Amino acid sequence: MTQQTLDFSAASSEPPEIESEPNSSQAENPNAITSEQWQACVDEHWLSELDVAMAQWLVRHTSNAPEVLVWLTALLTRQSGQGHVRLELADLQNNPARYGLDAPVAAQAKHCLSAYSSDALQRLLSLSNAVARAVKSPQPLVLDAGALYWQRAWREECDVAARLNERLATQISTDQVALEQLIDSLFTADASSQDQRAACRLAAQRALSVITGGPGTGKTTTVVRVLAILQSLAERASEPPLRIALAAPTGKAAARLSESIASQVAQLPLSESVIKHIPTEVSTLHRLLGVMSQDNGQRYRHHATNPLALDVLVVDEASMLDLSLMAALMEALPAQARIILLGDKDQLASVEAGAVLADLCCAADHANVCDVTATNSTTAEPSPAHVAQLKQSFRFDAQRGIGKLAHAVRTGAATIAPNNDDYAPEVRRIDTLNTLFAGYDDYWSSVQTGESAEIILKKFDSFRLLCALREGSHGVIAVNQACERYLRKAEKITPFDKPSPWYVGRPVMITRNDYGLRLMNGDIGICLQSPETGELRVAFWDGSEQKIRWLLPSRLPSSETVFAMTVHKSQGSEFTKVAVVLPTTFSPVLSRELIYTALTRARNAVELCIPNAQVWRLAVAAKAQRFSGLQQRLLLNL
Numbered sequence: 001m002t003q004q005t006l007d008f009s010a011a012s013s014e015p016p017e018i019e020s021e022p023n024s025s026q027a028e029n030p031n032a033i034t035s036e037q038w039q040a041c042v043d044e045h046w047l048s049e050l051d052v053a054m055a056q057w058l059v060r061h062t063s064n065a066p067e068v069l070v071w072l073t074a075l076l077t078r079q080s081g082q083g084h085v086r087l088e089l090a091d092l093q094n095n096p097a098r099y100g101l102d103a104p105v106a107a108q109a110k111h112c113l114s115a116y117s118s119d120a121l122q123r124l125l126s127l128s129n130a131v132a133r134a135v136k137s138p139q140p141l142v143l144d145a146g147a148l149y150w151q152r153a154w155r156e157e158c159d160v161a162a163r164l165n166e167r168l169a170t171q172i173s174t175d176q177v178a179l180e181q182l183i184d185s186l187f188t189a190d191a192s193s194q195d196q197r198a199a200c201r202l203a204a205q206r207a208l209s210v211i212t213g214g215p216g217t218g219k220t221t222t223v224v225r226v227l228a229i230l231q232s233l234a235e236r237a238s239e240p241p242l243r244i245a246l247a248a249p250t251g252k253a254a255a256r257l258s259e260s261i262a263s264q265v266a267q268l269p270l271s272e273s274v275i276k277h278i279p280t281e282v283s284t285l286h287r288l289l290g291v292m293s294q295d296n297g298q299r300y301r302h303h304a305t306n307p308l309a310l311d312v313l314v315v316d317e318a319s320m321l322d323l324s325l326m327a328a329l330m331e332a333l334p335a336q337a338r339i340i341l342l343g344d345k346d347q348l349a350s351v352e353a354g355a356v357l358a359d360l361c362c363a364a365d366h367a368n369v370c371d372v373t374a375t376n377s378t379t380a381e382p383s384p385a386h387v388a389q390l391k392q393s394f395r396f397d398a399q400r401g402i403g404k405l406a407h408a409v410r411t412g413a414a415t416i417a418p419n420n421d422d423y424a425p426e427v428r429r430i431d432t433l434n435t436l437f438a439g440y441d442d443y444w445s446s447v448q449t450g451e452s453a454e455i456i457l458k459k460f461d462s463f464r465l466l467c468a469l470r471e472g473s474h475g476v477i478a479v480n481q482a483c484e485r486y487l488r489k490a491e492k493i494t495p496f497d498k499p500s501p502w503y504v505g506r507p508v509m510i511t512r513n514d515y516g517l518r519l520m521n522g523d524i525g526i527c528l529q530s531p532e533t534g535e536l537r538v539a540f541w542d543g544s545e546q547k548i549r550w551l552l553p554s555r556l557p558s559s560e561t562v563f564a565m566t567v568h569k570s571q572g573s574e575f576t577k578v579a580v581v582l583p584t585t586f587s588p589v590l591s592r593e594l595i596y597t598a599l600t601r602a603r604n605a606v607e608l609c610i611p612n613a614q615v616w617r618l619a620v621a622a623k624a625q626r627f628s629g630l631q632q633r634l635l636l637n638l
């Protein structure tokens with residue numbers, strides 16, 4: 001077999017073209033799926049071109065691949081594209097609709113699959129020379145615990161689980177008296193900080209800990225104190241200062257943490273010598289790992305044989321950690337280094353496959369090991385071994401407005417579309433898109449009065465339109481176009497150069513990493529007249545240099561207008577006000593996690609555009625599910 005050269009992750013590569021020529025396997029196999037059938041699956045939006053191409057690739061590289069394996073390969077690729085790590089065969093057979101198998105174009109696949117019992121399917125797969133049985137091998141697919149994986153995803157899952165399990169089993173011996181003294185000196189004595197104190201105890205004594213909580217529950221407050229305690233304990237023991245790194249999955253999240261950590265460190269009642277060893281610079285995980293190239297098999301400078309020189313790693317916004325990135329991170333982290341994950345387990349998972357934070361939290365919930373108690377606590381419940389949950393938000397009042405609605409959505413209780421009385425005045429319902437666009441009025445007045453790029457970028461962050469979907473009348477593409485039409489009509493947009501899409505005030509989001517230009521997917525810039533030449537340039541805030549960078553529009557890697565962005569892309573960002581736009585019909589992309597994430601991007605106000613109340617109801621009722629075996633692999637050790 002020659003498939004070792006291919007990237008089996010299936011999620012990241014450009015789709016190869018669908019083949020139209022029959023190949024030898026198809027010629028031998030009377031059940032072969034024709035290129036017309038494949039094309040119909042793509043045309044009817046059941047499968048993507050990548051799903052089909054991977055199935056065809058398997059046929060080409062496997063002698064006598066049975067038809068059912070070919071369909072399973074397409075479905076596994078489809079699952080990877082939707083963020084799942086594996087295809088669970090029993091679920092596929094019990095819930096065919098979840099996999100789109102009820103669509104007329106999927107009839108042949110459904111018929112083919114229904115010919116097998118779950119056991120028969122597993123027996124057949126284990127006989128195929130393309131499928132390994134839970135072992136590392138060059139075969140492209142792996143069958144493990146009744147689920148089919150791409151080999152690479154399976155290896156990553158096993159490696160991550162093994163490395164996490166090693167740390168879960170590691171308690172770090174700590175001077176308890178000194179620990180309690182330090183906690184007392186860094187936290188107030190009142191009840192509001194009890195669960196933060198418990199989280200501190202946990203993180204100080206564990207090689208792996210998770211501090212989870214909604215917005216404003218004090219995750220940063222707590223972790224700053226954890227780092228202060230760890231450095232103080234090292235100083236008291238006359239040990240060298242710990243080498244600590246702070247990182248986040250996106251540049252935006254890294255910039256936010258940098259800002260809040262710097263202000264918190266400055267307030268700590270600690271000696272200069274301890275304070276100077278608490279870092280305030282936060283890097284992106286990709287920068288920390290040192291991305292070496294842009295090809296799909298992303299290679300990092302740091303790995304098992306060139307590990308990061310660290311004693312402690314803090315990762316913020318850990319809900320955005322996908323399995324592949326976590327695998328790279330755990331491989332590059334020295335075995336004795338601690339890892340502290342901060343995040344909100346109720347938020348959407350990463351765009352790529354896997355949900356590491358949710359799996360870690362669910363494993364802890366199931367294990368229900370209670371070895372951390374918050375003494376004199378009125379708010380904290382016993383936390384499972386490696387997870388500390390912060391419940392009280394210091395930003396939102398849980399009884400009203402955004403806090404009340406976010407809680408209702410998170411628990412699935414917001415079953416009716418909110419009306420003005422329930423959550424007003426922070427949350428308002430708006431019926432027409434045009435009313436929402438007024439949210440950019442303040443931004444446009446700064447653009448029109450020619451304020452500095454720095455102020456304009458800040459004003460742009462005070463409001464954002466968040467759409468659930470990209471496509472459709474209420475998706476990102478259409479809403480951006482509608483917003484531009486509205487602004488043209490109001491004569492706010494004045495084209496600089498008629499045939500060009502660039503105009504003064506056009507906000508753009510970078511959609512592909514460009515390491516040469518130091519621009520990352522998700523970075524936002526604004527097209528303005530350069531103060532020096534008067535020509536159009538795109539202004540980006542450079543966090544490391546603390547100044548504006550001006551780039552020629554033609555030099556940018558691919559980018560798109562960003563008055564509206566998807567909720568997925570907004571993860572890790574925060575705005576003074578957001579407008580959440582739902583589609584007119586339900587889509588499986590919608591879930592309570594998506595709505596919760598959208599609502600909690602807002603600091604002060606939310607506007608909801610819900611053209612169809614049924615869509616809101618279905619979305620809040622739907623709980624996002626990611627198929628992965630990580631939770632079970634962790635549970636084995638808890």
Ligand SMILES: Nc1ncnc2c1ncn2[C@@H]1O[C@H](COP(=O)(O)OP(=O)(O)OP(=O)(O)O)[C@@H](O)[C@H]1O
Nearest residue numbers: 192193214215216217218219220221222260394395
């Ligand atoms: N125990 C406390 N008592 C009073 N105020 C607190 C307490 N803990 C945190 N705060 C305040 O609440 C605000 C939010 O805290 P912090 O930034 O640590 O939360 P977070 O969970 O990291 O928020 P984010 O949603 O930005 O991730 C800050 O202003 C902080 O000073």
